[in-house]
Amino acid sequence: MTTRVPRVIRLLRTDETVLAGVLADLVNGAYTFAQTEIFVRATPRTSAVMMSTLIADGGVLVAQHGEDVVGLVHVRDLEDRRGFFGMLAVAPSVRSVGVARDLLDEVEARGDARGLTAMELDLLMPDPPTAHQSRLREWYERRGYLPVASRSFSEIEPDLAAHLRHPTALIRYAKRLTPAPSPDRPLRASPAQ
Ligand SMILES: CC(C)(COP(=O)(O)OP(=O)(O)OC[C@H]1O[C@@H](n2cnc3c(N)ncnc32)[C@H](O)[C@@H]1OP(=O)(O)O)[C@@H](O)C(=O)NCCC(=O)NCCS
Numbered sequence: 001m002t003t004r005v006p007r008v009i010r011l012l013r014t015d016e017t018v019l020a021g022v023l024a025d026l027v028n029g030a031y032t033f034a035q036t037e038i039f040v041r042a043t044p045r046t047s048a049v050m051m052s053t054l055i056a057d058g059g060v061l062v063a064q065h066g067e068d069v070v071g072l073v074h075v076r077d078l079e080d081r082r083g084f085f086g087m088l089a090v091a092p093s094v095r096s097v098g099v100a101r102d103l104l105d106e107v108e109a110r111g112d113a114r115g116l117t118a119m120e121l122d123l124l125m126p127d128p129p130t131a132h133q134s135r136l137r138e139w140y141e142r143r144g145y146l147p148v149a150s151r152s153f154s155e156i157e158p159d160l161a162a163h164l165r166h167p168t169a170l171i172r173y174a175k176r177l178t179p180a181p182s183p184d185r186p187l188r189a190s191p192a193q
Contacts, residue, residue: 007070007099009106012060020052023060023072027051030089037130039163046087061106063090063099071099075107082118082174083111104143111177120174121145124153126166137171145173 012019028044035042054060054074063071071090078084085107090099111119121140125133149172154161156170 006065007102008064009102010062010064011058011110012055012062014056014058017052017055019062019069020055021048022069023055023062024048024051026069026072026091027087027089030091034130034132037132038124038126038165038168039160040165041163043160043163045089061103061110063103065094070094071103073103073107075110077116078120081116082120083107083114083116083177084120086121088121108175108177116177118174118176119145120148120172123171123173124168125171126164126168128166140173143175145175147171148174 024044024046027046031045032042035045051060057076059075061073061075062069071094072087073085073089074087075083075085085104088100088103090103108119123133123136123140125137129137150169152161153164153168153170161168
């Protein structure tokens with residue numbers, strides 16, 4: 001696929017749970033390589049049941065080429081008008097042509113439009129870093145994400161951590177958004193009448 005191949009980014013309707021199995025396979029397939037660099041034994045990132053719940057909750061954005069879903073990302077709200085995205089995945093056959101960039105552009109634009117103040121993500125970072133995780137870190141930092149917290153993965157998921165190849169941190173990255181002006185929250189005061 002070239003960069004000229006058209007793709008549509010759209011939020012799945014909450015009744016499109018029929019796609020759950022296809023999307024779970026896409027995510028698990030996409031994460032396998034990165035996971036085997038980090039874990040001795042890769043475990044599935046998600047399941048059709050979990051994906052069905054996420055779709056029904058209204059938080060799954062997909063990149064579609066014709067009828068085919070070639071990428072997806074899950075978005076949810078955190079406290080204090082912050083958003084969080086995860087499970088960003090692109091099919092290996094369409095990598096490096098900007099599908100993830102389009103998905104993330106849409107995530108941030110939707111966050112802006114909804115008046116969110118920041119968008120956040122978690123990134124696994126082994127010590128020493130793998131090439132894939134380093135590339136992701138550089139990409140997110142190019143886009144304006146900054147590390148705001150770091151915890152040992154062993155504290156968060158002790159069972160999964162038993163399969164780590166190296167000590168690994170889960171780093172929270174955040175980017176400040178610029179919410180669009182709205183009648184409720186003008187960006188600057190109206191001139192005196
Ligand atoms: C990470 C992933 C989603 C990227 O998808 P993609 O569609 O290939 O990415 P894009 O083509 O949109 O490129 C994203 C950025 O990486 C850069 N990039 C793409 N391929 C690259 C490569 N092979 N080497 C270095 N940089 C690369 C692009 O230049 C772009 O940066 P830019 O926007 O500053 O130009 C995809 O590789 C994937 O599904 N990986 C497995 C799951 C995963 O790791 N998810 C992220 C968890 S936080």
